[in-house]
Amino acid sequence: MSLFEWLISKRNVSLKQNVIKSSLQVPEGLWIKCDKCDSLMYYKTLLNNFKVCPKCQHHFPTSSQDRINHLFDDYTWQSLNSNLASTDPLGFFDRKSYSKRLEDMKLKTGLSDAVQTGIGCINNISVACGIMDFRFMGGSMGSVVGEKLTRLIEVATISKMPIIILCSSGGARMQEGMLSLMQMAKISSALHKHREQGLVYFTVLTSPTTGGVTASFAMLGDLILAEPQALIAFAGRRVIEQTIKEELPDNFQTSEYLFNHGFIDLIISRTHLRSQLYKLLSFYC
Template sequence: MSLEDWLLTKRNIKSGRTSKKESIAVAEGFWVKCERCALLMHDKALRKNSKVCPQCNHHFPTSSKDRIAQILDLNTWQPINNYVTSTDPLGFADQKLYGQRLVDMQNKTGLPDAVQTGLGQISNHPVALGIMDFRFMGGSMGSVVGEKLTRLIEVATYQKIPAIILCASGGARMQEGLLSLMQMAKVSSALQRHNQAGLLYIPILTSPTTGGVTASFAMLGDLIIAEPKALIAFAGRRVIEQTIKEQLPDNFQTSEYLFSHGFVDLIVPRTELKAKLAQILSLHRK
């Protein structure tokens, strides 16, 4: 897209005359429009700012690969259990066979499942890091996610280093039925042993963090951190309102609401997350 075309498109955006075709052209030309404040910015500038809008601080969705670059020191990432994949134990099928859905997601995202786990360093502090990726079936927690996180925590306990999990999930994976729900207890048990060893565990709640993930390891941290305006919930707003027969506040299930009620310890913007983690790790270093 030429500069003249971009300027014309930008004027149309401001005047509300942008067509769907022009919007697609902006996206293909690596220009991104903030969905909250409508600021138009270059994709490179957005990535340089950790995918956070410089005008309104809106946090764009980001991949696990980007998270690794944003949080860890350069060239310190060492993936573990990278090739653990689901075997479709139930032979589940809805609109598509679950086994085929897994293959499609793996081809689309380049990931074996909805979490990456590994070892790395944050400002020279060694950590065990798990990063959930919402692009893979909504970051749903199946048997592979639970197994990889459990193994990660066990490695952290054995090496006597802090464990950090970045949560982004729609909840338990329905295609694995009870097997997915069992992961809540399995990961929580590993965290209990990690805690008994006197080691630090920090969950970082990003948008969205919901369902069985919220009901287990996302809320079991020694220090719970959340990104600004992140959606954090167990059940949906409509389900809760219908159950209690009351209307909920507008900011219900946001990180700010949970912080004001004591469920979250810190709200940290993504651009400041690495520095804040480094500070916390230095305070807890033995």
């Protein structure tokens, strides 16, 4: 074989290999692996199951907009106070300024802050609802989160509507200092006035629900629901162990542990949440 013929044969082999490789390439985002059971599934299959693994029922993180689409009747969601946005009252700066973090989060999530509030219908029952979004600075509770939830509760009180708040938060927002902690009392006070009118309030705890949110409105519901295996806590596990000088159970701070100890009323899978909320609303309303 001449050198020229050898080069041609090598080129043909290379072309065949490239064709095989291109035919085996999988489009990005087509498949996803479950974090818990490692099963591989189509991403579309996961979306159709409300981001719950069909094999092990592991609940993937989801956005506030996905929850709105899942829970409420089509075209009934009316957003409230969507233009409210945090400022930087303390001029807080760590690795970058707080104002820059807010700008980055707005661009990344398309949200003005860590909660969406509005009024929607669940099988024609009108509900005032707040849905926290962990993607926005860990769902932290700043002054805007507190203000939006308080205004929502006031609207529900005047309109005689039930309230549902879906919690997903790392706690109070440290970049706003005492201003963020004040929201705990402000929201709780508004809920007290709502309850005085004989109106019902449900909370749905998702993973994670921690810190000042757990210490205030998340645990004030007439009924407290939670997703399976959700992390629900006030302080971190290590802090508690170091404080009480004891080793905690493996399932400590899960929704199942709290249910067994009377802190939670129901554990409901995301796939059944809409139907269960409708049953509860039908009973109370």
